[in-house]
Amino acid sequence: MTLLDNITKAVAGDATAAPTTGSKFSVVLNAPEDFHGLTPEGGDLPGASPVTRLAGWRIQEADAEAIYSVQKLVKKLRRKLKNPNTMDREEFLGLLGSFPAERLGSVTDGELVGLLAEGCVVLGLWELLKGLILQGHVGWFGASDLVEKLVERGQSDLLCLYVRHASDLRASELLLIVGHFLSPTRNSREGMLKVRKEWESQCLLAMEKAIQKGVHEKVATLARDASILLMMAHDGFSSSELCLHYLFSSSNIDGLVMSSAISKLGGLELLGLIRYLKKWLEKYERFPEACPVPEAGKVLGLKACELVPSLESVARGLGLVIDEHYSYLVLNSQLHEEVKSAWRIVSSLVSVTDPCCSIADVIEKLCAIIAIEQWLEQSICFKARRLAGFEFKIQNDKKYIYLKLITGIWPPTIVRFRHRPSDSAIGSQSPAIAGFRHRLLESIVGGRIPETDWRLPDSGTGRRNPPLTARFRRPTGDSRWNPTSDNLRIPAPAAGICHCGRSPAIVGF
Template identity: 40%
Template sequence: MSLLEVITKASADLKSQSSESNFPIILNSDPILLNLMPQINQDNKGALVRRVNGWKVSKTDTKVIDSDQQFLKKLQRQMKNPSKFGKTELMVTLKSFLETNCQNLGISHPLATSDEGRTRNLIEKLEFSIGREVKCAITEACIMLEIWDLLETLIVSRLVQYPSSTHLVSSLIENNKSDLLCLCIEHISDLQASDILCILKYFLNPTKAAYTSLEIVRKEWESQSLIAISKANLEKKREEKLGLACEAAILLMIAHDEFSDSELCLHYILASPNIDEVILSSCVSKLNGEEIMRFVKYMKKWLNKYDRFPEASPCPIASSELGLTLCQWVPKLKDILKCLNLVVDEHFLSLVLHTEFHDELVSLKGIVESLSGEARLCCSIAHVIKKLKSKDEGMN
């Protein structure tokens, strides 16, 4: 049998199997491996490889697996009868399942002021014990019932995975949940190219109904910008050397000022480490003329910012040390240039033949030349410093 036939057969067998795994969670390997013993008999005494026996899943893992499967069957049964299934029923069922897992694993129940807060805390604490099928079912239930606060917890806890994420993205766009779409880009690593394209198009042309959720995104950027400025001022009052807080304040300031609410959402797409050049190129190629113009104007704002504030530089460490998580989601200059290059490559004829693009391209050329000049100067200075350092080391 050829390799292609083996792969085709394996793929067909996989599709024919039930989606529910016998081991839906990550098993604790220590007790399993310690109990494995090699089989010794007359036939394999001289063999280099021997079979082992003693495979046994621990009682704790077995209880968690049984709990997962029972909850999954119950939830799927409830979802088939939507007329009798609402938010209350979901929260009661989910809370009972999570508390059972707490007992099985010997984990103390987290305290919270409300049942909903308690459920969210339990989800965050027990993420490792929730099987893939269960995660998908909970996500589908939240989408069906439009329980956005619980859905936010699932996204942030990284419980949403493909294929649930595809249905999730389309539902969030339909319900104008811009803030949750930003969280999807942040926390869902397996978003498909089609999902990213839909999100990009939505951010480039948001509906009027999206105003409320876009305002939530802006307030988050405003809040972290003010926190960074406050920390930088504190450094100044103490007459300390201006360091990380000042860098973060400059970075968040240029990322927030003069950008519209929907453009703040575009930051996440360009800064995402999960969206590579191939995916971005595919998405950019499918934009229409109006979307291209808006995207080019957005990138022009960024180039102007980096030209006016050359001291602005990435400071991802501010996320962990100062709690300014948005510093990770500010596009770097190389991200902007890479994306602009993709737009020109994919839509060169449109950009050349349509006069409305000419003014934008001419102004972009001036900004890029200015940035290139600064880059060449910085490279020259860096080269001189390197030479001086090498000579100094040689003299010593």
């Protein structure tokens, strides 16, 4: 009999035995004491199965009392929080006083922690909630909507602590936190000012340590390095950007979760994030002697040194922005200068230091974006777009298009054409203009796109015609359409790339 068979038999037990249900333990049990009392069921017989049932399970009296007190407190809190208007702070704190404070560190009941956090938010007991976050309870068992409630209340300082001490952050929570820091509201100013004051106090303490006399040389050097690092993290950053330090210095955030949150940022939020990361690149370019000093927290009491993002984490964050918004960075002219300036700074950093993997990856991506932008600015197709008076809008996933085209794969692309009336034909869509566009398309594409794929019907009412969906595909039997050839190396954001003589051309108006 195999070990798996023995385990299955032991779990199944006697078919006539009554089924047993597991107890719900809401505290960490005293395992050594409990396990010592277990004995094999039926005695230790020779030749018996290696997997046998154990009998004699008994919970210690202290653990049983703690479990009972937790269950009792959960019932009271659940009943009170059904109608929070009937409960005040004194009553809530009185309920907490009935629970032994020394057992709070061993609580594993997620419902209790969630109810405590909910009560703190409803009654505004922020110091008590801060204690729960610092002890790590909220990160594991907190309410699922705690981050949303903190964002609504504008508790930016508690959100910073949540990011630092909570583990297993969800993408939805991280998106709310990043959006709150990048687009702060009026009620969040007080919390962000608290964060700034904490950074200012740490900077002043670092300055005092740096000019202190009569200390060991190693301690003085550590204090000077810490003061430079904190000066970089404080000067030039707004209060909301100081809160972002907690995100990019945290080791609790998974890369996939961060990537998912960044991919859902809007245009203004994305611009703010790029400018924030670019500030850090400028700081590291200006102060190349800056380096992480994690031991400053224990030696000098400068815990803020652990919250300063490293150059590698900044480069990794910028790489995630490029990966998730590649096509948007190329198409949006407002971001071109930001991308070019970031590329210049990164190139300067690499020229004086050995680049890490994250920085080298960012350089490659920034170079690709800048090359595409320069090609688009010189493209004759953009001149044709202005002459024809049409604007384009990509309908399908921009990121998918770019990632595919960069690797040389040619997927079908859907494009929406919308007419923009010129000065000579305001508010009209005449057959002459439609015919001119038809001839222009044929001249650019070389007549290889069927008319039925792009033709815009004329309504004859003088109104703007509805958008036309055109499908651009590789013509059958055309050997010149080779995605791996030199003529088709440049990715086109508008629709696709077609072969026109010896140069690529963008189709999209």
